[in-house]
Amino acid sequence: MNQVNNHKIIKICMYSITSVVLIGCGGGGGSSSTGTATSQSSNTSVISGTVPGTLIEAFCKDGSYYKTNSTDNGTNNHPFELEIPNDLDCKLVMTTNEDDLDITKRIVTPLKLSDGVTSSTYFQLSENSDIGYIGLPLFGQGIQPLISISTAGTKLKINSFSYDPLDLDNDGIPNGYEDDDNDGEYNKDDDDDDNDGIKDSLDDDHKDDTDGDGIKNENDKDDDNDEKKDEDDDDDDNDGIKDIDDNSDTSTGTSVTLPSSYTQNDGRLLGSQCSQCHGTNGNSVNSWDSIAGEDDLLDEIHDDDPIMSAQAKGYTNTEINLIGSWLNTLQSNED
Amino acid sequence: MNVTFSRRSFIKMLGVGTVATLTPNILKAGTIPHIVIVGAGFSGATCAKYLKMWGGSTVQVTIIESNSTYVSPILSNLVLNGKKTTTNLSFTYVDYGNKYNINMIHKSVDSVDSLSKTITLDDLSVINYDKLVLAPGIDFIKTNNYDVTKVPHAWESGEQINLLKSQIDNMVDGDTFIMSIPKAPFRCPPGPYERACVVADYLKNTKGFTNSNVVVLDENSKIIVEENTFSTVFNSYGVDYRPNSVVTNVDDVNKIVSFTENNIAKMLSSTVLNVIPNQKAASLIFTAGVNSGNWASVNPLSYESTIKDDIYIIGDSQGTGQPKAGHIGNSEAKVCADAILRTLNGLSPYPSPKTNSACYSPTSSTEASWLTAVYKYDSNTKTMVSANTAVYPAAGSPSTSNYKEMFNWSGNLFSDTFY
Numbered sequence: 001m002n003q004v005n006n007h008k009i010i011k012i013c014m015y016s017i018t019s020v021v022l023i024g025c026g027g028g029g030g031s032s033s034t035g036t037a038t039s040q041s042s043n044t045s046v047i048s049g050t051v052p053g054t055l056i057e058a059f060c061k062d063g064s065y066y067k068t069n070s071t072d073n074g075t076n077n078h079p080f081e082l083e084i085p086n087d088l089d090c091k092l093v094m095t096t097n098e099d100d101l102d103i104t105k106r107i108v109t110p111l112k113l114s115d116g117v118t119s120s121t122y123f124q125l126s127e128n129s130d131i132g133y134i135g136l137p138l139f140g141q142g143i144q145p146l147i148s149i150s151t152a153g154t155k156l157k158i159n160s161f162s163y164d165p166l167d168l169d170n171d172g173i174p175n176g177y178e179d180d181d182n183d184g185e186y187n188k189d190d191d192d193d194d195n196d197g198i199k200d201s202l203d204d205d206h207k208d209d210t211d212g213d214g215i216k217n218e219n220d221k222d223d224d225n226d227e228k229k230d231e232d233d234d235d236d237d238n239d240g241i242k243d244i245d246d247n248s249d250t251s252t253g254t255s256v257t258l259p260s261s262y263t264q265n266d267g268r269l270l271g272s273q274c275s276q277c278h279g280t281n282g283n284s285v286n287s288w289d290s291i292a293g294e295d296d297l298l299d300e301i302h303d304d305d306p307i308m309s310a311q312a313k314g315y316t317n318t319e320i321n322l323i324g325s326w327l328n329t330l331q332s333n334e335d
Numbered sequence: 336m337n338v339t340f341s342r343r344s345f346i347k348m349l350g351v352g353t354v355a356t357l358t359p360n361i362l363k364a365g366t367i368p369h370i371v372i373v374g375a376g377f378s379g380a381t382c383a384k385y386l387k388m389w390g391g392s393t394v395q396v397t398i399i400e401s402n403s404t405y406v407s408p409i410l411s412n413l414v415l416n417g418k419k420t421t422t423n424l425s426f427t428y429v430d431y432g433n434k435y436n437i438n439m440i441h442k443s444v445d446s447v448d449s450l451s452k453t454i455t456l457d458d459l460s461v462i463n464y465d466k467l468v469l470a471p472g473i474d475f476i477k478t479n480n481y482d483v484t485k486v487p488h489a490w491e492s493g494e495q496i497n498l499l500k501s502q503i504d505n506m507v508d509g510d511t512f513i514m515s516i517p518k519a520p521f522r523c524p525p526g527p528y529e530r531a532c533v534v535a536d537y538l539k540n541t542k543g544f545t546n547s548n549v550v551v552l553d554e555n556s557k558i559i560v561e562e563n564t565f566s567t568v569f570n571s572y573g574v575d576y577r578p579n580s581v582v583t584n585v586d587d588v589n590k591i592v593s594f595t596e597n598n599i600a601k602m603l604s605s606t607v608l609n610v611i612p613n614q615k616a617a618s619l620i621f622t623a624g625v626n627s628g629n630w631a632s633v634n635p636l637s638y639e640s641t642i643k644d645d646i647y648i649i650g651d652s653q654g655t656g657q658p659k660a661g662h663i664g665n666s667e668a669k670v671c672a673d674a675i676l677r678t679l680n681g682l683s684p685y686p687s688p689k690t691n692s693a694c695y696s697p698t699s700s701t702e703a704s705w706l707t708a709v710y711k712y713d714s715n716t717k718t719m720v721s722a723n724t725a726v727y728p729a730a731g732s733p734s735t736s737n738y739k740e741m742f743n744w745s746g747n748l749f750s751d752t753f754y
Contacts, residue, residue: 101734185701189739191418197541199418234754240410240746242754245429256434259391262676266685272385272669273691275751276662277744280388285750288743307705307740310728311691314709314721319689 045125050077055098060090063220124157267326292332297324368465375400378650378664379470385672387435401443406493416537426753447623471617485587529696535572536699552580616652630654637674656718663692695741702733
């Protein structure tokens with residue numbers, strides 16, 4: 001990754017405000033401190049920018065899903081980078097207050113992008129692109145009016161669609177963020193979207209689209225939107241039952257190499273205690289993080305959400321270092 | 336009693352490929368030791384898997400589990416409010432044979448002979464072991480002889496939980512749900528409180544009842560975990576929580592539960608009585624002669640019985656100062672597996688193992704709380720004690736995001752145990 005401290009590429013921070021006043025946007029000229037990032041492969045690119053402090057989600061037309069959090073760098077402009085496949089139409093939704101335990105207090109803003117000719121919630125990447133500072137509302141609750149961003153100066157391709165499977169009512173809000181039954185739970189969190197008493201996974205109206213994004217499972221590259229593509233996911237519908245056993249899916253399980261001798265390994269024994277929550281050998285089967293290959297356990301383990309830091313207090317630094325050394329030797333399923 | 340198969344079918348049953356000398360008590364050089372595990376719930380299943388993951392072809396592992404499908408008690412309270420079914424919570428060990436080369440025998444155990452190091456199954460076949468791991472779970476101490484299909488405890492999953500669910504679904508507005516909680520220690524400390532919340536929410540908010548009540552008769556003197564969380568939720572649903580209430584008799588015909596509340600004799604009647612009896616180790620622990628009081632007494636560094644050599648007890652059946660639950664059963668199993676492997680290789684068990692517990696508890700159809708703890712070995716008391724604070728760290732209050740996280744926790748736990 002290029003460490004470009006002074007910045008930047010293109011001043012994208014002239015955004016055209018078409019729908020809403022941006023509170024707290026503190027002036028453009030965003031101090032995006034990341035410069036041009038390098039993506040992992042030639043098939044993906046990184047979209048970057050800066051935001052007040054935000055969860056950034058991408059919902060893509062093939063049903064896949066990506067997300068990242070912006071990095072708190074101590075300023076009001078937190079950089080983010082999200083790697084997504086090239087030439088794939090995706091929508092962005094940004095959430096501030098994303099850690100608020102009360103979902104209704106989160107401030108959710110879908111983005112609209114315009115290249116001066118076409119305006120759409122979809123964009124396609126062909127190269128790393130920076131969209132500058134996005135002044136998201138910091139007050140209010142729930143779904144906000146769309147914020148429109150100009151992509152002038154970038155090579156983002158903006159396609160507009162009359163039929164949008166990810167937003168069936170064409171109101172700019174992706175299906176997952178609708179609340180069909182008005183029960184205060186977004187469809188993507190609600191396991192009975194239409195409140196008919198039948199859980200979505202059993203409901204004929206919903207069970208063929210597990211994550212409710214609008215793309216049917218048979219076409220959806222990530223049935224449960226847990227960021228693991230189905231071809232890599234042992235539990236496509238995130239119900240805790242491996243696909244191989246799960247009536248609703250028939251993908252195959254993974255194989256394992258058994259050792260031919262026993263080797264004493266204190267770090268492995270201590271570290272096996274992490275598997276109850278992070279999966280066997282540190283490979284999670286859902287959206288909790290995998291820890292295989294972790295190389296900075298001592299910082300990470302104390303830094304995470306309440307239940308992890310409560311657990312972490314039960315281990316000495318010596319133990320954590322032993323565990324970390326072992327984790328470092330493991331192959332992650334997220335590589 | 337010692338009816339043995341022919342040598343060939345005996346060996347085939349053990350899954351050992353070649354003819355080997357199977358002489359109990361003497362492990363000849365080059366012989367692959369045979370580890371038998373009885374019970375494949377959270378503890379037994381994890382033990383078998385990790386023995387093979389870490390010991391590989393140096394050990395032969397056989398599981399004896401009478402059920403071919405295991406229904407998880409974890410998340411089973413979500414069956415009661417219709418969020419899950421027992422099918423969703425069923426596991427079949429389908430990976431065990433292929434992936435880990437573990438022999439599965441779906442029979443029950445009749446007796447254990449620790450001198451000859453053999454077990455006899457219900458079909459009278461005899462199996463030799465070098466190391467025996469018992470993980471048979473719990474048994475109930477009922478106040479009197481009553482029919483648990485009429486007054487289900489639903490403290491084992493599967494048929495029992497479905498029975499309770501259909502009783503709840505047959506309730507009409509005005510009916511009362513009465514649950515009794517046994518004296519600690521019992522399986523899953525937050526479990527009964529969680530169930531009361533889930534049922535109260537279901538009756539009120541899903542079924543829309545306005546005249547139905549949940550009554551909780553708790554033999555303990557107060558809510559034993561997450562006291563703040565559960566009492567707050569109880570108050571919000573109007574749950575009638577009565578501590579110091581000891582069940583003395585259950586009438587399954589007239590659906591009457593007799594109890595004493597602060598030593599005063601009382602009775603309550605309802606269409607649904609969910610009496611959760613007091614608990615002890617499963618009967619096999621007693622017939623094998625490894626119990627001390629109601630639970631198996633073991634060395635927490637290895638889970639080897641303090642009474643009989645080469646027999647290990649893990650999970651709910653043993654008493655070492657740890658709570659009884661699936662997550663920590665999985666945790667103990669790993670310590671046990673490693674200790675067995677070290678012993679077989681002439682090494683001592685790791686002297687300072689850690690185990691942990693964690694549990695997310697739904698308090699309604701949309702919210703959950705959590706608690707977690709880490710345990711360390713105390714060489715003075717030879718038990719496991721809390722490694723961080725005196726009180727389990729727990730969620731400040733239930734939330735919808737905890738409810739979502741609950742499935743991440745259970746998903747990885749199920750996967751680490753059964754796959």
